[in-house]
Amino acid sequence: MKPGMLSNFLKRGAIWGFIALELIFFTVAGEYLSLSEKAFMDVDNMLLLFKQSAPIGIIAMGMTIIMINGNIDLSVGAIYAICAIVLLDSMTWPIFAGLGDMVIPVAWVLALLAGVALGALNGLIVWKTGVDAFIVTLGSMLGYRGLVFMYNGEQPTSHLNWTLVDFAEAQFLGLHTATWFLLIVTAAIWFLMNRTVHGRNAYAIGDNREAAVNAGIRVGPHMMINFMIIGFLAALSAVVFYSESGSVNPNDGELYELWVITAVVLGGTKLTGGAGSIISTFGGVLAIQLLRKGLAHIGADTETVNLVIGLILIVVLFLDRQLNIKGKEELKV
C-alpha cells in the first residue's frame, strides 16, 4: 500500500461510512422508537430525503468551489432571501400582468439574474480590493439582509401560484422536482471541477495562490466567476424551494451559510482551500438531512440534532487533522 493511501481512503470514504452508519442506526432504532409502522428506509422516505436536501445541497455545491478556491461566502443566506423575494414579487408586477402563467419562467430568470448579480458584486469587491472574502461577504451578508428588510419591511413577501406549486411538487420518474435540480447541479459542478480547466485552476489557486499567479492563471476573474456561480446557485435554491412554498419571511435563509459550510466541511473540503470533492459534499448534505430526519423519526428532541451535528463536525475536523499529520510524517525522510 502506498503511503497516504489509507488516510486518503478514510478521508474520501468517511462521509459515506457515516451515512451508512446513520441509516443502520435509524433503521434499528426506528423499529423500537418510532411511532410509524413504516420503516425508516422506506422508499418514499428516502425520496423525501433527497428532496429535503435540495435547498442546502444546491448552495453547498457552489460553496465547495468557493472553499476549494480558499475563499468563503457568508452571504448566501441573504442572497437566497433576496432572490426568493424577486421570484415571488415579480410575479405580481403590473408589467407582467398580461403574461398569465408565462410569468413563471420570467420570474425564474429575474431571480437567477439577481443571484448572479449579487454574487458578481461580491466577486468584484474581492477581486479589485484584495480584501479577504470572509470580510467582504460578512459585509454583504449584513448588507443584503438589510436590502431584504428594506424591500418589504418586516412583512413576508407572498405570492401563491398553484400552477407553480403543482410543478414544484411534481414527481418525474419518481423523483421530486427539487431532487432533479439537486442532481443536475451536482453533476454539472462535478463536471466543471473535474473535467474543465476552470476546475483545475480552482484547485491550483486554493493550493497555492502565488504559484497559480506565476503559472499565469488570472486569479481575480476566476474568483469572480466562482462568486457568480454560487450567487446563481443560491438563487436557484430559492427558486426551487419557493416555487413550492409561495411566501418568504425576511429572515428566511438566516444561518443557511453555516449549514452549507457545515455540509461542505463534513464532506472533507478543507477550509484552507486546495482540496475538496463535489461528491463528498453531496454526502455531507445528505448526512445532515439524514440526521435531522432520523432523529425526528425516532423522536429525539430537535435540539439534539444541532448538538449531534456540532459534535460530528468537530470529530470530522479532528480526524482530518490527524490523518493529514500522518501523511506529512511519511514525507519526512
Place this chain on the structure above:
Amino acid sequence: MKIRNLLAATTAATALAGAAFAAGHETMKIGITQNNVGVDSYQTTYEKAFIAAADANDAVETVVLDAGGDVARQIAQMEDLIQQEVDAIIIWPTNGEAVIPAVRKAYQAGIPVIVTNSNIAEPGFDFVKSFSGPDNITQGARSAEIMCDKFKDMGIENEAKVVHITGQPGYTTAIERAKGFNDRLPEVCPNVEQIDQQPGDWNREKSQKVMEAFLVKYDDIDGVYAGDDNMGVGALNAAKAAGREGIIFVGATNFAVGYEAMERGEYWGSIYQSPVDDAEAALQTAIDVLKGEEVPFLNYFDTPKITQDNMSEFTKPVF
C-alpha cells in the same frame, strides 16, 4: 415522542392490536410541528404542557417536532409526518403562507390538519380542519385599551407618545397583534401618537437594544407596547438602566417576568394567555376532529386583560 413509554408502546401495539381494534378505540397518532421551541419560555412551556396532556391521555400517541423557526425544516417535517401516516397533524406555522402547500399535501393525503397558536393565511383555510389559539387581533386591541385607559387615569391622553416593539418579522402573531393595537389605539385615544415601531423578534435582549435606541432618539416617551411580555421586560430594563421613569409598559402574553414586574409596580399591564391552555386546546381540538365531533373553524380560547389592578385574580404564569 420522548413522551411515549417506547418499548411498552411497541410491544403493546403488536400484542394488543387485536384487542384494541375489537374494543373499537385504536390509539390516535397525532403529530405536531412547532415553530421554534427554544426561543422563548412560552413555546417551551407549550411543548411541556402538550406532552403532559398527551401523556395523560391513553388514547393518544404523539410525535412532537420543532421547526426551529425554519420554514424549510417545517415543510420537511410536514412531509415526514404525512409519510409516517399519522392520524392528524397539528402545526404551529413558522410562516402563515409558506406552509400552505405543505398543508394541502396533508389534506390531499386525507390527514386532518389543526393549526395552533397563530393561524395560516386565508388561501389555506380550505385545507385546514380548525384553528385553535388566541385571537391576536383582539389581544392587540385590548392592549391598546389597557394603555389608553391608563393614560386617561393619568390625564395625559391628549399628549402621550407611544413606541411599539413588535414580534418576529413575518410571523402572523406579530403582524396581527401589531394590527390590533395600531387599529384600536386611534379609536380609543385619538390624540395619542405612536412615534416609532421596530421589531424585537420575541427576544428580550433584542428588545432591550431597540428600546435603548428609542430612549436615545426620543426625549419624551410615555408608553411602550411590546408584542409580548418577554420583549416588554427587555424594554423596561433598558428604561431602568437609562434612569427614565414614568413610562407605561403594556405587553401581551403575560410572562412570569412581566407578572413580577407588575408586582413591583414597574410594569402596567398585559394580556393573560396561558400556553398550557393553548397546548391543551390544540390537542383537544385534534382529538375532537378525529372523533368526528363538530369543531368551530376558529376555535379561540379567551385571553383576558391583566393589569396591576386586577392581577390578584390571576395565578402567576409558570413560564
